[in-house]
Amino acid sequence: MNPPSIGNQAPxxxxxxxxxxxxxxxxxxxxxxxxxxxxxxxxxxxxxxxVIIGPNGAGKTTVLDLICGRTKATDGSIKFRGTELTKxxxxxxxxxxxxxxxxxxxxxxxxxxxxxxxxSFPRGRNVFGALAFRRDKEVIDRVEEIxxxxxxxxxxxxxxxxxxxxxxxxxxxxxxxIQSPELLMLDEPVAGMSVSERVKTAELLNKIIQNHSxxxxxxxxxxxxxxxxxxxxxxxGKVLSEGSMDHVQHDPKVIEVYLGH
Amino acid sequence: MGIxxxxxxxxxxxxxxxxxxxxxxxxxxxxxxxxxxxxxxLTYAFxxxxxxxxxxYGGILSLGQGIFFxxxxxxxxxxxxxxASSPENTTIQSTPGIPDFMDWNQLTELPWWWQPFNSLPLTxxxxxxxxxxxxxxxxxxxxxxxxxxxxxxxxxxxxAAILTILIIGQQGYTxxxxxxxxxxxxxxxxxxxxxxxxxxxxxxxxxLIGVLMIAQAVKISKFGRLLIAMRDKEDRVRxxxxxxxxxxxxxxxxxxxxxxxxxxxxxLQVGFMSPSFVGIVPSIEMVIFAAVGGxxxxxxxxxxxxxxxxxxTSFSETFPExxxxxxxxxxxxxxxxxxxxxxxxxxxxxxxxxxxxxPSSAKSTPSPLKAPAE
Numbered sequence: 001m002n003p004p005s006i007g008n009q010a011p012x013x014x015x016x017x018x019x020x021x022x023x024x025x026x027x028x029x030x031x032x033x034x035x036x037x038x039x040x041x042x043x044x045x046x047x048x049x050x051v052i053i054g055p056n057g058a059g060k061t062t063v064l065d066l067i068c069g070r071t072k073a074t075d076g077s078i079k080f081r082g083t084e085l086t087k088x089x090x091x092x093x094x095x096x097x098x099x100x101x102x103x104x105x106x107x108x109x110x111x112x113x114x115x116x117x118x119x120s121f122p123r124g125r126n127v128f129g130a131l132a133f134r135r136d137k138e139v140i141d142r143v144e145e146i147x148x149x150x151x152x153x154x155x156x157x158x159x160x161x162x163x164x165x166x167x168x169x170x171x172x173x174x175x176x177x178i179q180s181p182e183l184l185m186l187d188e189p190v191a192g193m194s195v196s197e198r199v200k201t202a203e204l205l206n207k208i209i210q211n212h213s214x215x216x217x218x219x220x221x222x223x224x225x226x227x228x229x230x231x232x233x234x235x236x237g238k239v240l241s242e243g244s245m246d247h248v249q250h251d252p253k254v255i256e257v258y259l260g261h
Numbered sequence: 262m263g264i265x266x267x268x269x270x271x272x273x274x275x276x277x278x279x280x281x282x283x284x285x286x287x288x289x290x291x292x293x294x295x296x297x298x299x300x301x302x303l304t305y306a307f308x309x310x311x312x313x314x315x316x317x318y319g320g321i322l323s324l325g326q327g328i329f330f331x332x333x334x335x336x337x338x339x340x341x342x343x344x345a346s347s348p349e350n351t352t353i354q355s356t357p358g359i360p361d362f363m364d365w366n367q368l369t370e371l372p373w374w375w376q377p378f379n380s381l382p383l384t385x386x387x388x389x390x391x392x393x394x395x396x397x398x399x400x401x402x403x404x405x406x407x408x409x410x411x412x413x414x415x416x417x418x419x420x421a422a423i424l425t426i427l428i429i430g431q432q433g434y435t436x437x438x439x440x441x442x443x444x445x446x447x448x449x450x451x452x453x454x455x456x457x458x459x460x461x462x463x464x465x466x467x468x469l470i471g472v473l474m475i476a477q478a479v480k481i482s483k484f485g486r487l488l489i490a491m492r493d494k495e496d497r498v499r500x501x502x503x504x505x506x507x508x509x510x511x512x513x514x515x516x517x518x519x520x521x522x523x524x525x526x527x528x529l530q531v532g533f534m535s536p537s538f539v540g541i542v543p544s545i546e547m548v549i550f551a552a553v554g555g556x557x558x559x560x561x562x563x564x565x566x567x568x569x570x571x572x573x574t575s576f577s578e579t580f581p582e583x584x585x586x587x588x589x590x591x592x593x594x595x596x597x598x599x600x601x602x603x604x605x606x607x608x609x610x611x612x613x614x615x616x617x618x619x620p621s622s623a624k625s626t627p628s629p630l631k632a633p634a635e
Binding site for chain 2: 068070089090091094095099100102106107108109110111115118119120122124125126127130131132133172175179
């Protein structure tokens with residue numbers, strides 16, 4: 001199997017200092033005065049798996065919403081390879097190379113696995129492109145390649161509605177992979193999965209990061225330990241602690257938030 | 262990819278059956294009065310076909326398709342009215358050469374926006390362009406702001422009501438509540454004659470088949486699958502890199518253009534156009550045609566339009582006051598018991614029978630992976 005190719009990249013300015021893939025700085029969003037994310041800053045490197053953890057209501061999902069454009073920031077900046085994302089529309093952010101998986105598997109239930117992946121293939125993304133789109137060999141090969149990665153090679157003609165919960169999660173990850181994003185954002189990818197499915201998902205993520213950076217929100221600490229390079233702990237919209245899993249686990253502030261009161 | 266890949270073998274047969282019904286069985290079995298009625302019903306099928314794409318596939322419920330049917334019909338009617346209002350025909354008016362209703366309303370000059378309708382080519386362009394541009398404006402205003410679902414449906418209703426009020430209120434310019442009546446000739450060809458009605462019926466049928474094929478081409482393209490995806494998980498489509506609003510605008514405009522063709526053919530075959538085909542009630546009726554036929558079936562839409570209208574005519578001849586209740590009951594029954602309408606019944610009961618007795622006819626459905634890679 002060929003390694004997944006990286007297409008659809010935002011042009012890299014060679015003069016720009018090549019530092020972080022994603023820099024979030026002083027990000028704030030306020031919903032009627034309630035600051036779900038409050039002056040948040042963090043940075044993600046190339047080919048890094050960053051896990052965001054935190055208690056309920058810490059603003060984890062909101063951070064992903066802000067990065068992918070679903071929620072507009074009140075203040076602050078999100079730079080992806082030097083491009084400011086806060087002013088862009090959702091589909092433009094996708095074109096820039098950011099992919100987002102939702103918390104509940106978000107797939108097209110009435111379509112087959114093949115069609116789900118095909119629709120995510122980055123070609124024919126405007127009205128007339130979609131009308132003229134042909135299912136050629138390039139598309140079929142790429143869909144099969146991704147289907148193999150996400151363990152659904154035998155299910156290509158299956159209607160997505162009848163997949164198991166875990167398979168739906170994989171399918172949505174596959175739909176991101178076929179876009180060849182440089183940054184993948186996964187919101188609780190193993191929620192509701194069986195132990196064996198979780199192991200396979202960890203294996204899948206480890207395969208993915210050879211070519212992508214990944215931000216994962218996860219509650220399952222065992223899973224976090226398996227995959228994380230670095231962990232960011234959010235609490236009340238702010239970074240409480242950041243570093244290796246070992247570091248944050250022993251940080252007294254984290255212990256206080258999770259176990260204290 | 263050619264025209265042959267447009268339909269599977271089974272679907273080609275369904276198309277052939279429809280063509281046989283429209284072009285052979287109907288004309289042979291009816292007098293011209295009934296055939297003209299069927300022609301009128303078929304003009305609603307244009308709207309229903311558009312609704313299948315827009316509502317059935319795309320999930321965009323428009324309760325204002327009468328707007329576009331009406332605009333198309335009015336454009337056609339304006340041309341025919343101007344031809345019928347030649348100075349020789351209108352010598353008794355105080356201002357000869359303008360439509361009679363303008364004269365009654367003390368207009369002494371043809372308004373500037375009526376001028377283009379002196380020309381048939383400009384009229385035919387207007388039939389398609391005016392409703393499509395109107396749909397585009399509504400589409401941009403709504404979909405770019407992410408207005409959808411029931412809010413969109415209500416707003417389209419409001420537009421239908423506004424347009425009706427406007428047409429009725431501006432009697433001197435539009436003919437008011439009576440509409441544009443007393444249409445006679447198309448480039449000197451008397452459309453009131455039986456043989457003209459006969460020819461118009463066939464023109465209408467041919468246009469309908471053409472529209473069905475265009476709709477099918479959209480349905481089987483990636484655009485068609487995107488419509489289903491948008492109906493299902495709009496956010497997922499957006500976060501797969503598509504500007505969802507543009508796709509909705511396009512399909513809404515396409516449905517509007519289809520409706521407009523139907524409206525223009527209605528005017529030609531029935532001989533008048535009035536606000537009663539624009540407003541809320543006809544717009545809802547048009548949704549019922551699509552629902553009864555099956556909102557996921559393009560052919561079903563045609564049968565839905567035919568059957569509901571036929572029922573309406575025969576029922577309202579006998580029990581005029583009960584028709585609205587019957588219509589409402591029909592709609593509820595279809596939604597509750599047969600959400601996919603007649604086409605759904607066909608698929609679950611008739612199709613398996615055909616497959617059992619004639620298995621080879623189903624084979625040509627190409628599996629996605631074996632599709633030719635041209």
